[in-house]
Amino acid sequence: MKKLLLTGAVALCGLVNAQNVNFGANAGMLTGFASLKTPMGNDSDNSTGFYAGFFAEINAGNKFKIQPAVNYANIENASALQIPVMVKYYAAPKFNLQFGPQFTFDLEDNPLPEAYNSTNFGIALGAAYEFTEKLFVEGRYSFQVNNHLKNAPSDYTLRANYLNLGLGYKF
Numbered sequence: 001m002k003k004l005l006l007t008g009a010v011a012l013c014g015l016v017n018a019q020n021v022n023f024g025a026n027a028g029m030l031t032g033f034a035s036l037k038t039p040m041g042n043d044s045d046n047s048t049g050f051y052a053g054f055f056a057e058i059n060a061g062n063k064f065k066i067q068p069a070v071n072y073a074n075i076e077n078a079s080a081l082q083i084p085v086m087v088k089y090y091a092a093p094k095f096n097l098q099f100g101p102q103f104t105f106d107l108e109d110n111p112l113p114e115a116y117n118s119t120n121f122g123i124a125l126g127a128a129y130e131f132t133e134k135l136f137v138e139g140r141y142s143f144q145v146n147n148h149l150k151n152a153p154s155d156y157t158l159r160a161n162y163l164n165l166g167l168g169y170k171f
Contacts, residue, residue, distance in 0.1 A: 020058075020059040021056055021057065021058050021059070022056070022057040022170045022171070023054065023055070023056055023057075023170070023171050024054070024055055024057065024134075024168055024169050024170040024171055025052070025053070025054050025055070025168065025169055025171075026051075026052070026053055026054075026055060026069070026071070026138065026166050026167065026168035026169070027050065027051065027052035027053070027166050027167065027168075028050065028051060028138075028164060028165050028166015028167060029048060029049075029050060029051075029164075029165045029166065030048065030049050030050055030051040030073050030074075030075060030162060030163070030164055031046055031047070031048045031049075031075075031162070031163045032046060032047050032048075032049070032075045032160050032161070032162050033045075033046045033160065033161045033162070033163070034046070034158065034159070034160045035157075035158070035159050035160075035161070036157070036158050037155070037156070037157045037158075038155065038156050039155050039156075047075045047076050048075065049073065049074045049075030049076060050073075050074055051071045051072065051073045051074070051082065051164055051166065052071065052072055053069055053070050053071030053072055053082070054069065054070055055067050055068065055069035055070075055168070056068055056069075057088075057170065060087075063089055063090045064087065064088065064089055064090070065087075065088040065090075065096070066085070066086070066087055066088070067084075067085070067086045067087075067088055067098070068083070068084070068085045068086075069082075069083065069084050069085075069086075070082075070083055071083075071084070071164075073104075073162070078106075078108055079107040079108060080104050080105060080106050080107055080108075081104070081105045081107060082102060082103075082104050082142075082162070082164075083102065083103040083104075083105070084100060084101070084102040084103075084124050084140065084142070085100045085101055085102075086098040086099065086100040086124065086126065086140070087099055087100050088128070094129060094130045094131075095127070095128070095129050095130075096127065096128050096130075097126075097127050098124070098125065098126035098127060098128065098140065099123075099124070099125055099126075100123075100124055101121065101122070101123060101124070102121075102122040102123070102124040102140075102142040102162075103119065103120070103121055103122075104119070104120045104121075104122065104142075104144075104160075104162075105118065105119050105120075106118040106119075106120075114150060114151070115149065115150055115151075115152075116148060116149065116150060117146060117147070117148055117149070117150050120144055120146055120148060120160070121144070121145050121146050122142040122143055122144045122145055122161070122162075123142065123143050123145060124140050124141065124142035124143075125140070125141055125142075126138060126139055126140030126141065126164075127139055128168070133170070134169055134170045134171075135167070135168070135169055135170075136167070136168045136169075136170075137166070137167055137168075138164070138165070138166055138167070138168055139163075139164065139165050140162075140163070140164045141161065141162070141163050141164075142161060142162045142164075143159075143161050144159040144160050144161055147159065148160060
């Protein structure tokens with residue numbers, strides 16, 4: 001995990017030096033949707049909490065921007081770091097569609113480290129509308145790709161998808 005974060009930080013620093021970059025903060029509601037599938041049946045649950053974080057917005061062409069972010073996420077006293085790296089396509093001057101990977105790192109001590117992955121990978125889709133040059137509203141849904149269970153038989157899967165709805169402000 002440390003190598004991944006270091007590589008990301010070095011890449012971000014290179015992009016920041018090479019491009020026009022804006023920085024900002026965002027926060028809002030976070031809903032997690034857990035889904036467990038076993039040979040004995042399926043179960044699901046959802047819970048709501050919050051997220052708050054910081055982002056960089058890097059110009060990548062006429063209608064494109066790249067937005068890496070680091071968000072603190074908390075649902076029912078369980079916390080994690082969300083690191084989405086969204087490619088934003090401006091379909092209209094104030095409206096963009098987003099797509100990209102999202103990494104989630106559990107911050108809680110894992111009582112069964114041999115059974116659960118504390119680092120998870122997802123694909124996120126979203127959209128945002130900019131009210132002003134600085135203030136915007138955003139929505140993003142991420143689908144967990146990997147199994148949250150470690151070394152589980154193939155017919156046992158646990159995944160957590162997330163819905164982020166919030167406001168952002170560019171400094």
